[in-house]
Amino acid sequence: MTWMDILMLENLIIEKKAQLLTIFELHGLNHLKTIQCSQVLDHLLNLHERTNYSSM
Secondary structure: OOHHHHHHHHHHHHHHHHHHHHHHHHHOOOOHHHHHHHHHHHHHHHHHHHHHHHOO
């Protein structure tokens, strides 16, 4: 993964966190939209973590 890819992934994570907060404020913690958005964010964070370990 290139540095550009990592930067794009980090920007996606920032955007998804903001989206999650908005969805949470509108729908609450247990709403399906909140859970789905949280799962996508988890996936992005896991991917980011794997890329950090693979570059070591």
